[in-house]
Amino acid sequence: MILKPTSAKFKRAISRLRQMLNSDEELLRASWIRMAHPCGKSGCRCAKGKKYHHINWYLSQSKDGKSRMKSVPREYVKAMKAKTEAYKEARGLLAIIGDEYWNEFSNKQKR
Ligand SMILES: [Zn+2]
Numbered sequence: 001m002i003l004k005p006t007s008a009k010f011k012r013a014i015s016r017l018r019q020m021l022n023s024d025e026e027l028l029r030a031s032w033i034r035m036a037h038p039c040g041k042s043g044c045r046c047a048k049g050k051k052y053h054h055i056n057w058y059l060s061q062s063k064d065g066k067s068r069m070k071s072v073p074r075e076y077v078k079a080m081k082a083k084t085e086a087y088k089e090a091r092g093l094l095a096i097i098g099d100e101y102w103n104e105f106s107n108k109q110k111r
Contacts, residue, residue, distance in 0.1 A: 003104065003108075004104070005100040005101055005103065005104040007100055007103075007104075009096060009100055010097060010100035010101075010104075013093045013096040013097050013100070014093075014097055016093055017090060017093045017094070020089070020090055020093075021090075025086050026082075026083045026086065027083060027086050027087040027090055028080065028083035028084050028086075028087050029061065029084075029087050030059040030060060030061040030087075031059075031060050031061075031084065032058070032059065032060070033059075033060050033069065034055060034056075034057055034058075035057075035058065036054065036055055036056075037053055037054060037056065038053055038054070039054050056071060057077045058070060058071050059072055059080065
């Protein structure tokens with residue numbers, strides 16, 4: 001009994017995942033929270049209305065059933081987003097791989 005899926009979908013997913021893990025690509029399991037707030041300076045245009053609130057980015061991560069948050073300095077946001085996007089992609093690939101194993105196993109049982 002061969003338990004390894006043979007579909008193109010499976011091969012593509014596993015090969016992309018291997019490529020990611022063998023490269024410098026970094027994976028970060030976290031999501032983003034965007035918060036707008038006034039800066040508190042009386043001369044700033046944000047003091048006059050709610051329109052010009054300053055944007056801060058936070059990383060949010062679940063740990064032992066709780067969620068924790070870290071503010072991310074503006075200059076790091078882009079690079080950190082690449083890591084969370086890579087994590088999302090890897091997670092999607094793992095889901096495909098899981099499905100393909102499931103399908104393969106289900107097909108084998110029908111025969
Ligand atoms: Zn302001």
